[in-house]
Amino acid sequence: MKFPFLTAKTKDFPGSEFERSNCPRRDNEGQAIVPIRSVGGKRIEAAEGTLHRGSLDAGALIECRELAHVYHTRLGEEIAAVRDITLSIDAGEFVCLLGPSGCGKTTLLNMVAGFLAPSAGKLRLNGDDIRCPAPDRGVVFQDYSLFPWLTVEANIAYGLLMAGVSAKRRKAAATELLELVGLPHIGAQYPFELSGGMKQRVAIARALATDPAVLLMDEPFAALDAMTRESLQRQLLDIWARTRKTVLFVTHNIGEAIFLASRVIVLSARPGRIVEDIRLPENFRPRKRTSPEFNRLYERLAKAIGVEGTE
Amino acid sequence: MSIALIFKGFFAHTLRELLSRHAFRLGALGLLSFAILWEIVSRSGWINPVMLPAPSVIARSSVELAANGELQQHVLNSLWRAFLGFAIGSILGLLLGVAMARLPRLHSLLNPLVQIFRAIPSLAFVPLAIFWFGIGETSKVILIAFGVFFPVWVNTYLGARDTNPLFSRAAASLGARGWRMLVFLILPAALPFIIAGTRIALGSALVLLVASELTGAQFGVGYLIQMSQQVFRVDHMFVGLITLGLLGFLFDYLFVCGLRKFLPWYGAENNHANGTRRMDGLKSGQD
Ligand SMILES: Nc1ncnc2c1ncn2[C@@H]1O[C@H](COP(=O)(O)OP(=O)(O)OP(=O)(O)O)[C@@H](O)[C@H]1O
Ligand SMILES: [Mg+2]
Numbered sequence: 074m075k076f077p078f079l080t081a082k083t084k085d086f087p088g089s090e091f092e093r094s095n096c097p098r099r100d101n102e103g104q105a106i107v108p109i110r111s112v113g114g115k116r117i118e119a120a121e122g123t124l125h126r127g128s129l130d131a132g133a134l135i136e137c138r139e140l141a142h143v144y145h146t147r148l149g150e151e152i153a154a155v156r157d158i159t160l161s162i163d164a165g166e167f168v169c170l171l172g173p174s175g176c177g178k179t180t181l182l183n184m185v186a187g188f189l190a191p192s193a194g195k196l197r198l199n200g201d202d203i204r205c206p207a208p209d210r211g212v213v214f215q216d217y218s219l220f221p222w223l224t225v226e227a228n229i230a231y232g233l234l235m236a237g238v239s240a241k242r243r244k245a246a247a248t249e250l251l252e253l254v255g256l257p258h259i260g261a262q263y264p265f266e267l268s269g270g271m272k273q274r275v276a277i278a279r280a281l282a283t284d285p286a287v288l289l290m291d292e293p294f295a296a297l298d299a300m301t302r303e304s305l306q307r308q309l310l311d312i313w314a315r316t317r318k319t320v321l322f323v324t325h326n327i328g329e330a331i332f333l334a335s336r337v338i339v340l341s342a343r344p345g346r347i348v349e350d351i352r353l354p355e356n357f358r359p360r361k362r363t364s365p366e367f368n369r370l371y372e373r374l375a376k377a378i379g380v381e382g383t384e
Numbered sequence: 385m386s387i388a389l390i391f392k393g394f395f396a397h398t399l400r401e402l403l404s405r406h407a408f409r410l411g412a413l414g415l416l417s418f419a420i421l422w423e424i425v426s427r428s429g430w431i432n433p434v435m436l437p438a439p440s441v442i443a444r445s446s447v448e449l450a451a452n453g454e455l456q457q458h459v460l461n462s463l464w465r466a467f468l469g470f471a472i473g474s475i476l477g478l479l480l481g482v483a484m485a486r487l488p489r490l491h492s493l494l495n496p497l498v499q500i501f502r503a504i505p506s507l508a509f510v511p512l513a514i515f516w517f518g519i520g521e522t523s524k525v526i527l528i529a530f531g532v533f534f535p536v537w538v539n540t541y542l543g544a545r546d547t548n549p550l551f552s553r554a555a556a557s558l559g560a561r562g563w564r565m566l567v568f569l570i571l572p573a574a575l576p577f578i579i580a581g582t583r584i585a586l587g588s589a590l591v592l593l594v595a596s597e598l599t600g601a602q603f604g605v606g607y608l609i610q611m612s613q614q615v616f617r618v619d620h621m622f623v624g625l626i627t628l629g630l631l632g633f634l635f636d637y638l639f640v641c642g643l644r645k646f647l648p649w650y651g652a653e654n655n656h657a658n659g660t661r662r663m664d665g666l667k668s669g670q671d
Contacts (some may be wrong), residue, residue, distance in 0.1 A: 101479045188553055206556040221649050222572045234568065235559035265652045283558060
């Protein structure tokens with residue numbers, strides 16, 4: 074028999090993880106509260122996790138300047154996950170972060186989400202330093218992250234509940250979002266009753282509910298079978314076209330990146346640095362996986378990653 | 385392992401339904417044969433029937449006891465005590481469990497103390513409780529609360545401490561912070577643990593209830609057993625024992641029914657691999 078209480082060290086407590094960091098509390102002074110949308114008349118305050126500091130580049134939505142992250146392992150080693158990331162992303166772009174496994178894609182995305190603090194460099198959203206998670210950055214995780222104790226509708230409305238939106242408006246918003254992701258009539262079901270593809274679509278709806286400025290997606294379709302993945306990719310493009318959200322999408326699948334992105338950023342192996350930053354022509358849509366243009370891009374990206382055309 | 389998981393995930397419900405019809409019939413058959421065997425043994429003359437009254441005799445006695453309202457009074461008194469003790473103990477366990485999970489300093493401060501108290505079987509406190517609080521209601525309720533507290537506290541603590549970081553990140557990015565994080569994430573995410581602890585506590589409550597009633601009371605099922613022994617009514621002792629068995633069974637059954645009705649997701653989500661791992665790690669407070 075073990076005695077977990079006698080041996081357990083005080084590890085990081087989820088939730089307080091963010092409070093203990095330098096996140097400003099609600100209604101702190103010096104905090105930029107930017108109304109980002111009104112849901113049925115009720116304003117949702119955004120940028121709770123950002124502190125106003127003036128902007129680096131007035132135009133860009135997300136601004137990274139010499140951004141780096143170093144992990145400290147339990148053995149005292151330092152692992153530089155990403156290094157020297159200088160990058161600016163404009164509103165409305167669909168950016169795919171592409172790179173070999175372990176190159177720091179998740180690390181970069183987690184910094185933008187506010188889950189990790191940068192070790193060096195600047196990271197700004199709308200000119201404000203990113204300090205902790207906030208509803209102006211919706212996140213879709215690779216693993217199924219829907220709250221199992223809530224119905225689909227309550228999951229989608231979670232962000233609105235946190236913002237204090239009334240029950241009636243939450244329901245209306247959830248219904249609308251379920252239609253947007255092509256899943257009307259499943260609001261009363263629980264996540265355990267859904268397939269993997271449905272779960273990820275609900276997760277997208279949940280992330281969109283607070284009308285974030287950016288949608289952060291970390292290999293959201295990696296766990297799905299090829300057919301479901303393709304249909305979800307198509308649907309995501311459709312949602313992107315309709316909502317004009319800025320999307321930062323992590324993948325290690327070259328084909329997925331070319332199919333989705335308006336811009337592909339390739340990271341090198343660890344420590345991840347930007348080795349390629351390609352804007353794809355918008356007139357090249359829909360992107361047929363068999364077209365010569367697709368293949369040319371594929372070759373180029375494969376070379377940049379250093380895998381030479383394996384899929 | 386993965387096959388077992390898939391099997392559990394997809395077929396658990398139908399399998400349970402299928403089994404339950406069979407299981408029900410078999411269970412009834414088992415009970416009936418046991419009673420018949422008992423009846424035969426008791427009437428055979430091999431054993432003094434005063435020491436082992438036949439089920440038919442016990443049935444008659446319980447009808448008698450029920451007819452003059454005595455049995456109901458015993459049961460109601462016991463139920464009320466058990467309820468009070470259970471409510472107090474589980475609320476305190478819940479509060480302290482959450483507080484210790486959320487405040488590392490408080491945990492460091494109180495943990496050795498609570499661990500030592502937990503190591504003492506709560507039955508050992510019966511004499512002290514009577515010495516301090518007399519044989520009235522107070523000592524009984526306190527004892528039951530004491531027994532209920534530990535399993536609820538341990539499991540709540542574990543559940544509230546080990547919140548899946550994926551969920552807390554998701555909630556934080558949706559704007560949960562501070563008390564909202566606690567109420568809308570930490571607590572519901574800990575529910576499977578709290579439920580398991582509460583179910584264990586139901587058993588503890590019954591043990592402490594009887595132990596405290598054995599020491600004396602005006603009414604109570606434990607008291608009925610004790611008193612019957614003093615007046616050589618073995619049949620009444622059996623009425624008490626069977627009542628206790630039925631009560632315990634009924635509580636657990638109602639508990640499970642309540643879960644199915646109000647928390648349909650409970651036990652149904654095997655999709656989180658670490659969810660099952662964590663369920664295996666459950667600890668009971670008192671055994
Ligand atoms: N918590 C951690 N502690 C120490 N090192 C870590 C930690 N998390 C990640 N790393 C290291 O940082 C590097 C980047 O990790 P990251 O998860 O960002 O990679 P990734 O590009 O998302 O990979 P994948 O495509 O496999 O998801 C990895 O090489 C890993 O070894
Ligand atoms: Mg990753």
